[in-house]
Amino acid sequence: MKLTRNKYTPEHKFLTESEAKLVADYRASKGLSHGYVVVFDGEITGWISNLNSPNGFIAGCIAVSSEGNCYEAIGGNEYDGAEQWFSLIEGYQL
Numbered sequence: 197m198k199l200t201r202n203k204y205t206p207e208h209k210f211l212t213e214s215e216a217k218l219v220a221d222y223r224a225s226k227g228l229s230h231g232y233v234v235v236f237d238g239e240i241t242g243w244i245s246n247l248n249s250p251n252g253f254i255a256g257c258i259a260v261s262s263e264g265n266c267y268e269a270i271g272g273n274e275y276d277g278a279e280q281w282f283s284l285i286e287g288y289q290l
């Protein structure tokens with residue numbers, strides 16, 4: 197599957213406008229110029245410096261990079277966490 201958008205803008209497919217605003221506000225309030233802000237179910241769940249450990253998150257979490265690229269945690273289960281991060285623009289797995 198190949199998707200075509202990944203920037204968090206008001207017309208974003210993967211984050212709602214309110215989630216995109218939450219991400220931008222969170223970055224600004226914490227002074228974060230790198231890494232990933234993680235969103236789940238309309239709430240910020242935290243910040244991570246890289247996408248090396250998807251098992252720390254459950255499927256459905258969205259990690260938003262400082263450039264606005266979005267990655268979804270997929271696979272796994274609630275106990276063991278997700279299996280991998282999936283790029284929502286290129287359609288490839290990390």
